[in-house]
Amino acid sequence: AQTVTQSQPEMSVQEAETVTLSCTYDTSESNYYLFWYKQPPSRQMILVIRQEAYKQQNATENRFSVNFQKAAKSFSLKISDSQLGDTAMYFCAFMKLGGAQKLVFGQGTRLTINP
C-alpha cells in the first residue's frame, strides 16, 4: 500500500515570500502520478500541479513549481511570490498508474500568507 506523509502541519509566511511545502511518499510502484491540491476556506478542492513519475523535468504552473526527487520519494511544492489568496490547506497526493484511479492523500499542510 502507498502512503503519503506531509510533515509540516502548519506554515506561515509573509506576502511576496517564497515558501516550500514538503511531501514524501512510500511506494513500490514505478509508474505513478503525484499531485498537489489546494483547499481554501471555501472547502473546494483545486488542483495546483501534477507530475508524472516518468518525467524527470519538474512540473511548473506559473508561481507554483515542484522539486520531484524520485529516488528519495520526495515531492515538494514551491510557491514563489506568495499572495494572500494562497492561504489554504495544501494536500499532496499519489496515484498509481493503471487500474482504478485512486488518490492517496497526505495529512495536509495549513499555509497562511500574512500581509
Place this chain on the structure above:
Amino acid sequence: IAGITQAPTSQILAAGRRMTLRCTQDMRHNAMYWYRQDLGLGLRLIHYSNTAGTTGKGEVPDGYSVSRANTDDFPLTLASAVPSQTSVYFCASSPNSGRGDEQFFGPGTRLTVL
C-alpha cells in the same frame, strides 16, 4: 455551469438513521469517487466507480454503499449512521481511470452524526 453538485450541503443526523448523499456530474466523466475528510487524516477514498454499472471499494468502505446506475449520478448511502461517520464528504470525477487524469471535486457535504 459544468461541474459536480452534491446535496445536501450539510446535515445533522441521529445515530442509526439511514442517509443518502447525492452526487451528480454533468461532464460525462466515466469515473467517480467518494472521499471523506477528517482533521489530521487528509482525504480517504471510500468507494469508486470506473464506469457506469461498476463500483469498487476504497480504503475505508465499511458502513457505506454506492451505486452507479448511470454516468451522471453516484449516490453514497449510510445504512445505519454512527458517530464515527461524522465527516466532510467529497464526491469527485475524472474523465477516465488509470491514466492520471485530474479528479474534479464537488463542494462537499458536512455530515454530523449524533
